Amino acid sequence: EAGVTQSPTHLIKTRGQQATLRCSPISGHTSVYWYQQALGLGLQFLLWYDEGEERNRGNFPPRFSGRQFPNYSSELNVNALELEDSALYLCASSPAAGYSNQPQHFGDGTRLSIL
Amino acid sequence: AQKITQTQPGMFVQEKEAVTLDCTYDTSDQSYGLFWYKQPSSGEMIFLIYQGSYDEQNATEGRYSLNFQKARKSANLVISASQLGDSAMYFCAMREQGYGGSQGNLIFGKGTKLSVKP
Numbered sequence: 001e002a003g004v005t006q007s008p009t010h011l012i013k014t015r016g017q018q019a020t021l022r023c024s025p026i027s028g029h030t031s032v033y034w035y036q037q038a039l040g041l042g043l044q045f046l047l048w049y050d051e052g053e054e055r056n057r058g059n060f061p062p063r064f065s066g067r068q069f070p071n072y073s074s075e076l077n078v079n080a081l082e083l084e085d086s087a088l089y090l091c092a093s094s095p096a097a098g099y100s101n102q103p104q105h106f107g108d109g110t111r112l113s114i115l
Numbered sequence: 116a117q118k119i120t121q122t123q124p125g126m127f128v129q130e131k132e133a134v135t136l137d138c139t140y141d142t143s144d145q146s147y148g149l150f151w152y153k154q155p156s157s158g159e160m161i162f163l164i165y166q167g168s169y170d171e172q173n174a175t176e177g178r179y180s181l182n183f184q185k186a187r188k189s190a191n192l193v194i195s196a197s198q199l200g201d202s203a204m205y206f207c208a209m210r211e212q213g214y215g216g217s218q219g220n221l222i223f224g225k226g227t228k229l230s231v232k233p
Contacts, residue, residue, distance in 0.1 A: 048220045
């Protein structure tokens with residue numbers, strides 16, 4: 001069974017540009033979560049999608065947005081990039097809502113560097 | 116608001132010895148889930164063990180066990196017989212309640228860096 005896959009592995013952008021990160025969940029998983037791991041700040045929850053809908057949002061500005069496609073894959077968009085957006089962005093997936101004891105399985109992440 | 120606290124930024128343990136990584140949590144929910152993840156230097160997050168708030172027995176998974184003390188709101192991870200490959204960051208996390216009582220996103224502690232000495 002393929003795990004959560006994220007692309008690209010690394011992404012280098014400059015201030016003000018836009019970045020798009022992609023995530024494919026484990027087959028059969030309908031929930032996708034995005035987390036930001038900036039240096040020294042631990043993992044911060046960004047966005048949660050389930051069945052194509054945004055279910056919850058962390059304390060991030062609106063320039064962080066995303067969507068979930070009919071095949072449950074997801075995209076995270078970051079507009080007007082700032083230096084502090086440099087971080088490892090981790091995507092996780094889990095089965096459909098209701099399986100509360102199921103862990104979230106993570107991808108290997110996209111390392112976004114802002115120059 | 117829910118909160119996870121890991122008070123040990125770094126820990127050292129001798130190979131083959133046991134080590135306990137501390138985690139305390141704060142929540143007003145009656146139903147919640149607690150998770151431990153391992154993050155090696157390569158960056159991937161590896162699920163280790165889960166404890167549900169209504170589970171009466173402490174969870175165990177191989178060399179990992181969870182010392183769950185609900186009244187004290189603590190969920191400490193115990194790694195027995197440490198191996199060099201256990202050197203990594205370890206994160207304690209709690210699942211927030213989502214819509215309609217479903218599972219929600221995870222809230223993470225700041226992590227503990229474990230170093231295993233040969």
